[in-house]
Amino acid sequence: MRTRRPLAATALSALVLCALTACGPDHAKDAAAPSAPAAPSTAAPSPAGNPLADLSAADVAAKAQAAGAALTGLTLTVSVPGHPDGPFNGSFAEDGTGACTGRFTVRDKGSAELLRSGGRAWIRPDKDYLAVALPDAPAAAAGKWLPVGDGVPDYTSFCDLGLRMARQVGLDTDGGPGKDLAKAGTEQINGAAAVVVTVTGRDGAPVRYAVAAQGEPRLLAAESGSGALTARFGDFDRPVQAAPPAEDQVFRR
Template identity: 30%
Template sequence: MRRISRKQAWGTAACTAAALLAAPAVALADTEDLSAQEISDKAEKELLDAKSVHLELEQKGTDLDDEEPATMELTLDQDDNCVGSLTMADDGGSLELIKQGEKVWMKPDAAFWKAQLPGGQGEAAADIIGDRYLYGTTDDALLKDMAGVCDLKEIQQEVQDESGDESTLKKGERTKVDGTDVIPVTGRDDGKTTTMYVAAEGTPYLVRATEKGQGTDSTLKLSEYDKPVPKDTPSEEDSVNVSQLQGVQDGGPAGNL
């Protein structure tokens, strides 16, 4: 099976947020009274300090292929817990994903299996798994690669690594995003325009970030900072151990599922 790298799966989400975020925040007045750089600083600090967050990513453009998500919706935390779904670009299918520590449950649709396994193997896997979850741990290469999207610490590290990049930021007029009053901050870098929308009142959370240019436009929404990741997991009856798929992946007969 072709592996979907963590960089492909969550890298755009992290880079979209990171593009405008720079140095540590300073303690100042209300968000609306701050400069563009100060707003960026505060939003970065809140993102780096978050114990958990809900992300919604949408990507559009000619540069996407079936190894990248067109959409991704995840609730994830710093303890390697995660729940959500991904829809791959270029008719690459979709999947539901649950991770609790090292344990992973993944439920792809038939289109995903057919895109990932060559010949009739994808169709065979889809028939065998059906509407159940593939279950295992991060010791399995397939589950480890897909569960890489659940790593909030790596996303935060990506943001931190981007800090300090030179960019001219411009503050816009107060507006609303999904019912929240926000202050937009816009910057340009390497032919891309990124706009960050930061809550104008209360905690200066990053609410939305958009990136446009060079073949792909991305929108990242963030919410539910520091709220726990749901702990519900599929039952044994609704799960198939990943080891039982080995025969299909190797091109031989599948196990008794």
């Protein structure tokens, strides 16, 4: 079965990781530069009595990294308005056991669901995305779960992406502080106060990390290129319900 290079799992995963962790040239060459920036997040006054507000950028980032390392799961929502394959939006739930569910859409190219359970993975494309990702597949495969591998594109990099990002706040790929690590005030993320730290990516684009100002200092949002790429995080430590699909819902060639 002939496949096209996955629109999301390869290019977009590299794009997210490079944009949000200031990756070096070897990784950046695989990532397309997004365009069409969105409006920045709404600024908020500094939360009264917030201990993070009194810490250095390095200390805020370190606390976020430690909180990320302790996470057992989360939900990642990603938006790339200017992705070269078309505006991309996806949401993925993952936990530390490897369980994962998700769904993504690419404008004018359809959508697909993702499932990983017990070390196995499947995608369920609609008819439009089936035609893009697996142009030789029969129409009967649309809406069915396709086991990943043997020609079926692998999108499971998303199943580890959220936790990885939550653990790398403010870091470069060598594990050291990102370039120009600094604080940038506070803002509201879905009604929650957050302290913002910024770094400069290897391409010179700003990268912003919004860290929860109250409770656990977890990463709530990240943004690159002033809205060209955004990521939101939530449902912390919630187990993912990801049972393997029923056999009659799996497409076998």
